[in-house]
Amino acid sequence: MGQFILRRVLYSLVTLFILSATIFLIVRFTGDPVALMAEAGARPEDLDRIRQQWGLDRSWPVQYVTFMRNAFKGELGKSFNYRLPVTELYFQRLPNSLTLGLAATLISLLIGVPAGIISAVKVNTRWDTLAKGVALLGLSIPGFWLGLVLILVFSVWLRWLPTSGAGDWRHVVMPAVALGWYFAASMLRLTRSSMLEVLGSEYIKLARLKGLPDVVVIAMHAFKNALIPVFTLAGVNLVVMVNAAVIIEVIFAWPGIGRLLYEGIFQRDFPLVQGVVIMAGFMIVGINLVVDILYAFIDPRIRLAR
C-alpha cells in the first residue's frame, strides 16, 4: 500500500512538473509582455527597467526555477494588471467558483441520478429511451448557449431572475443549470450502467429470491452500491467545474476564477494566467490522486495491479 501511494504521488509530481513547464514555456514563447505593459512610445531604457523589475531579463531556466521555488512557498507571482499577488486574487474569487460548482453539482445529481435509476430499473422501456434522449441532449446542447437561452426566457421574457452578478440564490440558479446540464448527462449514463451492473449481481438476485419487494431491493440493496462510482464522479466533476466554468462565468458576469482567467488573458496578464491555469492543474491532479488512493484502500485489486 505504501509503495502504491508513493508511486502515485511521484507520478502526480511528474505530471505537475511537465504541466507547469509547458505552461511556462508557452506563455514566454508567444509574445513580449513588456511591450504591452509599457505605455506606447516608451524608451528602450524604460522597457529594460520593467524587464528587470519583473525578473524578465534573466534566462528562461532561471525564471522557471525561481517560479517553481516560489510556487512551492505558495506564491505564484504578482499580477501585472492588479499589482497584487496572484494567490490573493485567486483566493478572493475561489469561494464564488466553489458556490457555483457546488450548485451545478447538485443540479447534475438531481437530474442525473433519478433519471439514471429509472432508466436502469425500467431498462428498454419508454422511460429508458426518454432518459437516453435527455443524456444525448445533455451532450449536444452547448452549456453556454443554454445559459443565453435561459437569460432570454427567465430574465428578458419572464423577468424572474437577474441576468448577472453574484448575490443571493437567484443569481446562482441559471449559471448552475447551464454549467450542470452537461455533467447531468454523464451522471445519468454512469448511474444507469452502474445500476444495471449491480442489479444483475448475485446478491440482488438473492434479495429478490427472498421475496423482498422491488422497492426495497432497489432502494436498500442496489442503490447504495451503485452510487459509489456516481458520487466519486460528482466529486471529480466538482473540481473540474470550479476550474472550467470560464464561459458560463463570463456570460453571467460571475466573479469566479474562470472570469479571472478570462480577464487575465485579455490583459495579457501572464503571471495571472499562468497562476490560474497551474492552480487548475494542481487541483485536478490532487483530486485524481485522492480518488486513486481511496479506491486502492477500498479495492485491493487496484493497488496490487501494476
Add this chain to the structure above:
Amino acid sequence: MATVATHPPLAPAQGRLRAIVKTAREAPLIAVVILGGLMLVAIFADLIAPYDPTLPVPGANVFDPPFWMEGGRATTPLGTDFQSRDILSRLIYGARVSLIVGLMGTLVAGTIGTAMGILSGYVGGWVDQIIMRVTDAWLALPAIVFAIFLAAMVGPSMWNIVAILGGVYWTRYARVIRGEVLTLREREFVKLAEIAGASKLRVIKRHILPNVMNTATVLASLTVGVVIIAEASLSFLGVGVPPPQPAWGLMLSEARPTLMAGQWWLTVFPGVCILLIVLATQLFGDWLRVRLDPQTRNL
C-alpha cells in the same frame, strides 16, 4: 455450422459494395440527413447563400426580425444582425467553418493521438513513460481551459483553432489506443510476425494499425461534436474564428449585447445549428460504436 451455399459466391468487389449498401441502410436516418444536409450546405455555400455573409444587405435595416414577425421581410427570411447582414447567409457559411474545424481538428487530434498511442503501447519502455506522463499532464487541465489558454496565446484564426483543438484533444486517443495496443502486442499473430522477422515498422503498419482503426474511427465520430462545441466556445469568447467571418459561436457572441432587448433570433438560430450538428454526430457515433465494436453490439 454446415450450411450449404445456395447461391454462387460473390466477387469480392461486389460483396464489398453489397456490404456498403447494407450498412448504409442501417445507418441512423436522422443523423445522416442532418450531417449530409449540412455538408452539402457547407460545400455549396457560395451557390445557396442569398447574400455575402460579411457585408450588409442593401436596403435592409439592422435587427430585422424573421419573416413571420412584424417588420420581417421575405428577402432576409431569418432576419438581420447588428450590421444588417443576412442571418441565413451567415448560418450557411457558418456551417462551413464548423465542419472544417470539427473534421480537421478531429483529424489532427486523431492522427497525433493514434500515432502516440501506438508508439507508447508497442515500443514501451521510456517512450511509453514519456508519452503517458505528457498525456497525464495534458489531461490534468480541463480541455476547454487549455484550449482558451492556447488560443489566447497564439492569436485568432481558423487554422490556429484547428491546430489548437487537435493539440488539446489527442490525449484521449493516445490513452485508449495504447490500451488496445498493449493487448494486441501479446496476440499470436503479432508475435508470429515478429518471429518471422518483420520489422517494428512493418508490424505497426500491417498488424497493429489496421486493428486499432475501428476504435480510432469510433473515437473520432464522438470527438467531432466536442471539437465543434469547443470551436464555438472559443469564437464566443473572442479567441476563436475572428470577425467578420461567419462562425456560429461568433454570431452568438455578437448577439449578446442585444439579448436583453429581446432580439432572440440572433441567439436562437446559431445555437440550434450547433445543437443539430452535434446531436447528429453523437447519434452517428453511437451507431458506429455499436456497429464497429462487436462487444457492445451484443449487449
